[in-house]
Amino acid sequence: MTGPADQTATTSPAPAPAGAAPAGPRGAANRRGPFRAGERVQLTDERGRMNTVTLADEGEFHSHRGVLPHSELIGRPEGTxxxxxxxxxxxALRPLLKDFVLSMPRGAAVVYPKDAGQIVTMADIFPGARVVEAGVGSGALSISLLRAVGDEGHLHSFERREEFADIARGNVETMFGGPHPAWRISIGDLAEELGEQEEPGSVDRVVLDMLAPWECLDAVATALAPGGVVICYVATVTQLSRTAEAMRADGRFTEPDASETMVRGWHVEGLAVRPDHRMVAHTGFLISARRLADGSERLAPKRRASKSEFSQEDLDAWTPVALGERDVSGKKLRRAGREALGLAERAARAGGGSTAGVLGDGPETAPQAPAGPAAEGEERERP
Structure with missing residues (x-):
């Protein structure tokens, strides 16, 4: 364990200033009304190229095509x-969730919108649900889960590395304009901590985005309520196979269901209608199952012995190195964390919120992030 066992964001944003959007669900104020300083705005030119800027009172957007003062946008309605x-x-438009996820600071690969949408639907994440997530990464999936459970739900996220947790915390608070009341993030291993922090049978849904989800299935089965759903996001066929067999061997889950999602865009212009030449194909596999009632036996088609059988030697051959897993440097994580927390502070100021109390034992407000590397498709911005 690399940090405190539990770091919970419980501070609510301050009341919105006069003239701000009316109070509503968390993050709603940041999605309505005129543009404000501290907000991220997506600028799209006549050729469809997008640039994302963070508005500042004296800021300017510079490109090889000229200069655009931020004052031309601040106070103007969205869609200007x-x-x-x-x-x-x-x-000028506020970035949609899919735009934000693909351009936000990151220390690890994010769960793409096409997979996050499938997870929310396939796992039946409903308003007010009690959800456990493991493998927070950069917080992309956490944002989708928080939107699904709502302010009255509960999302408990587990992350082994505190550096990743800092990046995720900054990105979540940027999206929602401050700490989310339904979110709790703990630093530690799910397999070891879940039983200590969640009562048996008290969790509705579990989402696992990690290298070896089969190692956590015993803890997950204990925490899940009967009928609850576990859904795992894995990158390789080897991980998919081992997770499925571990679910079957556990005996407390229904027959697992596996799938992948591919998205292909279409070019539509008059009578010229055709599929795009490029598509978002494989990003990962989803495998899900439901918790059986205690004492019940899994019903599944009988399988005859075939090449699908495997030995312990087959399992031992699996290693992270064989999958090409690469460790992320601490320097990169710290830089992404500073950038994410800096954006969160600006977003809180824009929405009249506060980041107080979200940095554990550190200062009450997040440090100002230095200018980080521009996101893909983003031109240089001078504050």
Whole structure:
């Protein structure tokens, strides 16, 4: 364990200032009303190229096509079209969740929107649900889960590395304008900590995004209520196979269901309608099962002995190195964490919120992030 066993964000944002969007579900104020300083805004030019900027009172957006003062956007309604100093036009919109996830600071690969949407639907994440998540990474999936459970639900996220937790915390607070009342994040191993922090049979759903989810199935089965859902996101066929066999061997789950999702865009212009040449194909597999009542036996088609049988030697051949897993450097994680927490502080100021109390034993407000590397498709921004 690399840090305190539990770091819980419980501080609520301060009341919204006069003229701000009306109070509502967490994050709603940041999605409504005119643009405010501290918000991230997506600028799209006439050729469809997107640039993301964080608005500042004296800021400017610089590109090889001219300069656009941020004052041209602050106070204007969403959907405004503005011109820069050279006459080039941009349409300004708040980034959608899919845009934010793909451009936010990260220390690990994110769960893509197509998979996050499937997880929320296939696992039946409902408002008010008690959900456990393991493998927070950069917080992309956490944002989708928090939106699904709502302010009255409960999401308990477990992360082994505190550096990843800092990045996720900053990204979540940027999206929601401050700490989310339904979110609790703990530093530690799910297999060891879940039984200590959640009562048996008290959890509705469990989402595992980790290298070896089969190691946590005993703890998951104990925490899940009868009928509860466990869903795992894995990257390789080897992981998929081993997770499925571990679910079957455990005996407390229904027959596992596995799938992958591919998204193909289409070009639609007049009568020229055709599929795009590129698509978002394999990113990962989803495998899910439900918790049986204690004493019940799994019903599944009988399988005859075949090449599907495996030995312990087959299992021992699996290693993270064989999968090409690469460790993320501490320097990269710290830089992404500073950037994420800095964006969260700006978002809180824009929405009239506060980041107080979210950094554990550290200062009450997140440190200002230095200018980090631009996201893909993002041009240089000068505050």
């Amino acid at each position: 079209v503005v011109e820069n100093s050279a006459g080039f036009r941009y349409q």
